[in-house]
Amino acid sequence: MSLEILLIIAFGGAVLTYLMGKASDKARDSFAVIISLVLIAFVACLYGKSVEKTFYFGFFGLGLVLRLNMLSWFFAIAISSLGALCTIFSLSYMKGRERTDFYYLMMLVVNAAMLGIVLAGDLISFYIFWEIMSWSAFLLISYNRGPALAAGMKYIIMSVIGSVCFLVGMLSLYVSFDTLNISQIAPAISSASGGHILFILTAFGIAFGIKNAILPFHTWLPDAHSEAPAPFSAVLSGILIKMGTYGFLLVFYVIVGLKLFLGLGSGIFSYHSILCFLGAVTIIIPTFIAMMQTDAKRLLAWSTVGQAGYIILGIAFGTNLALAGGIFHFFNHALFKALLFLAVGAVEFRTGTRDLDSLGGLARKMPVVFIGALVGICALIGVPLTGGFVSKWLIYKTLILEGSGFLAFFALAGTWGTILYSYKLIHNVFLGQLLEKHKTIEKAPFSMQLPVVLLSVSILLFGILPGIPLKVINAIGTSFGFETLNVTLWGITSESGTLNTINIFSAFLVAAIIVWIVFRLGAKSVSVPQEDSYAAGAHTPVDKYHYTVEFYNPLYRMIKPFLRDVIDEFYYLIASSVRSLAGSVRRIYSGDVGYYVMYIILFLAFLIFVQLKWKPW
Amino acid sequence: MVTKVMQIILSPVLALIVGVFFLGLARKIMARIHWRYGPPLIQPVIDMIRLFYQKGVSHGRMFDLGIILSLAGSIVVVLFLPFGLIAPLSNSGGLLVILYIMLLAPLGMALSGGEGANPNISIGISRKLILSLGYEVPLLLVLLAVMTRYKTISIMEVVNAQQSTSWSIISFPLFLSGLSYFLILPAILGIRPFDVSSAPQEISSGPMAEYGGKYLALATIEHAFVMFISIALFVNLFLGGAANPIIFFVKMLVVFVLGLFIHAVFPRFRIEQAIKYLWKWPTLLAFLGLIMTLAIGS
Numbered sequence A: 001m002s003l004e005i006l007l008i009i010a011f012g013g014a015v016l017t018y019l020m021g022k023a024s025d026k027a028r029d030s031f032a033v034i035i036s037l038v039l040i041a042f043v044a045c046l047y048g049k050s051v052e053k054t055f056y057f058g059f060f061g062l063g064l065v066l067r068l069n070m071l072s073w074f075f076a077i078a079i080s081s082l083g084a085l086c087t088i089f090s091l092s093y094m095k096g097r098e099r100t101d102f103y104y105l106m107m108l109v110v111n112a113a114m115l116g117i118v119l120a121g122d123l124i125s126f127y128i129f130w131e132i133m134s135w136s137a138f139l140l141i142s143y144n145r146g147p148a149l150a151a152g153m154k155y156i157i158m159s160v161i162g163s164v165c166f167l168v169g170m171l172s173l174y175v176s177f178d179t180l181n182i183s184q185i186a187p188a189i190s191s192a193s194g195g196h197i198l199f200i201l202t203a204f205g206i207a208f209g210i211k212n213a214i215l216p217f218h219t220w221l222p223d224a225h226s227e228a229p230a231p232f233s234a235v236l237s238g239i240l241i242k243m244g245t246y247g248f249l250l251v252f253y254v255i256v257g258l259k260l261f262l263g264l265g266s267g268i269f270s271y272h273s274i275l276c277f278l279g280a281v282t283i284i285i286p287t288f289i290a291m292m293q294t295d296a297k298r299l300l301a302w303s304t305v306g307q308a309g310y311i312i313l314g315i316a317f318g319t320n321l322a323l324a325g326g327i328f329h330f331f332n333h334a335l336f337k338a339l340l341f342l343a344v345g346a347v348e349f350r351t352g353t354r355d356l357d358s359l360g361g362l363a364r365k366m367p368v369v370f371i372g373a374l375v376g377i378c379a380l381i382g383v384p385l386t387g388g389f390v391s392k393w394l395i396y397k398t399l400i401l402e403g404s405g406f407l408a409f410f411a412l413a414g415t416w417g418t419i420l421y422s423y424k425l426i427h428n429v430f431l432g433q434l435l436e437k438h439k440t441i442e443k444a445p446f447s448m449q450l451p452v453v454l455l456s457v458s459i460l461l462f463g464i465l466p467g468i469p470l471k472v473i474n475a476i477g478t479s480f481g482f483e484t485l486n487v488t489l490w491g492i493t494s495e496s497g498t499l500n501t502i503n504i505f506s507a508f509l510v511a512a513i514i515v516w517i518v519f520r521l522g523a524k525s526v527s528v529p530q531e532d533s534y535a536a537g538a539h540t541p542v543d544k545y546h547y548t549v550e551f552y553n554p555l556y557r558m559i560k561p562f563l564r565d566v567i568d569e570f571y572y573l574i575a576s577s578v579r580s581l582a583g584s585v586r587r588i589y590s591g592d593v594g595y596y597v598m599y600i601i602l603f604l605a606f607l608i609f610v611q612l613k614w615k616p617w
Numbered sequence B: 001m002v003t004k005v006m007q008i009i010l011s012p013v014l015a016l017i018v019g020v021f022f023l024g025l026a027r028k029i030m031a032r033i034h035w036r037y038g039p040p041l042i043q044p045v046i047d048m049i050r051l052f053y054q055k056g057v058s059h060g061r062m063f064d065l066g067i068i069l070s071l072a073g074s075i076v077v078v079l080f081l082p083f084g085l086i087a088p089l090s091n092s093g094g095l096l097v098i099l100y101i102m103l104l105a106p107l108g109m110a111l112s113g114g115e116g117a118n119p120n121i122s123i124g125i126s127r128k129l130i131l132s133l134g135y136e137v138p139l140l141l142v143l144l145a146v147m148t149r150y151k152t153i154s155i156m157e158v159v160n161a162q163q164s165t166s167w168s169i170i171s172f173p174l175f176l177s178g179l180s181y182f183l184i185l186p187a188i189l190g191i192r193p194f195d196v197s198s199a200p201q202e203i204s205s206g207p208m209a210e211y212g213g214k215y216l217a218l219a220t221i222e223h224a225f226v227m228f229i230s231i232a233l234f235v236n237l238f239l240g241g242a243a244n245p246i247i248f249f250v251k252m253l254v255v256f257v258l259g260l261f262i263h264a265v266f267p268r269f270r271i272e273q274a275i276k277y278l279w280k281w282p283t284l285l286a287f288l289g290l291i292m293t294l295a296i297g298s
Helices: A003-023 A025-045 A070-093 A100-119 A123-144 A147-177 A182-191 A194-212 A220-227 A230-240 A242-256 A258-262 A271-291 A296-317 A320-351 A367-381 A387-401 A405-430 A446-464 A467-479 A501-521 A530-535 A553-562 A566-588 A593-614 B002-033 B043-052 B061-080 B094-101 B104-116 B119-150 B155-164 B174-189 B214-238 B245-265 B271-278 B281-297
Strands: A051-059 A062-068
Touching: A003 A025, A003 A051, A003 A062, A003 A100, A025 A070, A025 A100, A062 A070, A062 A100, A062 A123, A062 A182, A070 A100, A070 A230, A070 A242, A070 A320, A070 A446, A070 A467, A100 A123, A100 A230, A100 A242, A123 A147, A123 A220, A123 A230, A147 A182, A147 A194, A147 A220, A182 A242, A194 A242, A194 A271, A194 A296, A220 A230, A220 A296, A230 A242, A230 A296, A230 A320, A242 A258, A242 A296, A242 A320, A258 A271, A271 A296, A271 A405, A271 A553, A296 A320, A296 A387, A296 A405, A320 A367, A320 A387, A320 A405, A320 A446, A320 A467, A367 A387, A367 A405, A367 A446, A367 B104, A387 A405, A387 A446, A387 B094, A387 B119, A405 B104, A405 B119, A405 B281, A446 A467, A446 A501, A501 B061, A501 B214, A553 B119, A553 B271, B002 B043, B002 B061, B002 B214, B002 B245, B043 B214, B061 B094, B061 B104, B061 B214, B094 B119, B094 B155, B104 B119, B104 B214, B119 B155, B119 B174, B119 B214, B119 B271, B119 B281, B155 B214, B174 B214, B174 B245, B174 B271, B174 B281, B214 B245, B271 B281
Parallel strands: none
Antiparallel strands: A051 A062
């Protein structure tokens, strides 16, 4: 059981799936699912192992290294599980579409490349897998053509800028330390000067910041997430952007190390405080933008930007509680955001639209998807008993106790904004009046319900028993040189405040049962169609009573002037000025020989003029 | 163990009694301010019992579940809040947990109301959520100031610290935060001038428009709990809690009656006006409170 076999299965499986698709669709579908399940089993078997293996392929004498530790295992299991669930979801979502072979190939290649990234033990292999991931993601984002092409283009341009920054950082490391093996750089880096470390961290910070979509590098994300096919949006938001998070963890805590990372700069002008501040801004602004969206997937995309802020805040703050919170929030976010994207995808699959203004009442028609979406938004808000609560609790607690009141305020206030947009999502799609044209739709197919159910169950499981993932996260934190956390199966014990989820759970369960009994004891209620009691039996016009358009209108009017995406406009300004500059440069090369002769003569005339006037030669 | 179980049973019951008493008292005091005689003090209890045996209308599964979720959430919050020194679960997560479980009540109501598919409900919920965003901004600043000042997230320790020194409301710089909390208290309680979401004359009580029978009874109980929770939180954080339930109750009563006077004489804000107010003076005070707390702490 070694790492290269895992990667060979992952990449080989993807190619084989493509080839099988040429013969039969059914065989391809089942093979894709089997491959992704095998990957989960394989990764699960690697739990707790620590391997480092070097392969010499003679690339400038640099070893290609694969390695496994707790950090990469944790990411690998998240990647393979989400990949499998999204592949299962794709079975019915992609049925009957064109170029499905290609779709499955790319989906599995993205997964394999992400596994490669987390298993890479040197920066060259990291970079190769990183590029494979970026380009195959580009092909999937623009799969739908039309506006998706523009979204994909925006993504790949920003991705390439990130890659260039990565290369710069990597070369700078190679020049000073003569190796790209992560475990060899780590001990050597303490000899580097502060300025050099700052330079490296900034280069890698831009590279990973673009992938992780922190402000001001977020502008590719809303377009890409909303235009991609739904199962891939789930992968994209759930796990692909988290490769940026992995990169941050790798560079901050594995390569540079805790002490150097926190010691860079002083006071509020230190590298990590600036990153914390960026994280806080990333929480607050996108949250408010998300409230104003009318496209369900675009709303979720902005919410992804906001939630990524929590992860960055947790990771950059640099205490053991915050780091645990940040990593745990990455894991929770992968689960609940994938769940929400899949739920919206199922709705889109059945109704053909994801416009929040033209849906409603689907809870009756798609009960399983509705419950999934409900669990998803609860975790997104951070309602207790979902995983999202525990991770946010960890982050808040450390921010408050370390005296960073304002960062805590940003993080907490973001939560209240989250309530507004997530309720809008659930209200406009699932609650309220069912539209006339949707009265005949069926519930979502089994292959869509299965991932939704599995994700909902795991969110609740990790919310009630957060000790399961926290044990792994604790091991990661310890390997970075942090103190161990006192983790139990149902929470965290410490002097400055204990969390006990099992108490909350049992209290809530008992309270709910008592209220339910009281509810049942009351007089029986009659079930009445929704329109009946509103209009008191009188005729009601069809489709008039679901008030969803501009749901938070009074608030929109107040905050709209402040929420233009200035950064996006700025990038577009740069893009358009580069284009016009290129246009004027092109005019010089007109292709007409006469012009070229004229340039030559003019240039000669200029030289002669210079010689006559000043006699420099 | 036995005392713990007793406390777990006792504290929601006490909270319910206090909350319902406040509902009755509110009507009586309001009536006297309006120069009326007013209904008897136990009128809310009579109403609830009557409603409980009346036939109600249901609009689906979520319509029922939402209200159960909401009420259960409020009961759990009560278990976390010290009432006097009765605080059965206060060491399971502290203020942050209280803050988050307090979400369940409006969320449950919103889910239940959403299933009702009544335009008045949608408008009411939209206003309620906007209003809560409005008052959460100063409220969070206030809570953060308190937690930073006492360097703990446990509400029990905040109470103990005040018992041994002085009340936060008369200590510098937390009196700013306390004042801010008091200014937003009517918004948290949803009483005038902040009753935009339940405005009976405009949108037929908003989220409660479709409730009848036992739904209305449960919604009233829920309202009583919310009343108890927001005032008890203020007493715990700023008036030093209390060593026994009676003193605690007296403190709550004083805060409640003061809030009621505001309720009785002010007309209703529009939602934009409410947000503008909430994000101006209370936020400014809370902001100053937090800054000074941070400055003193460091």
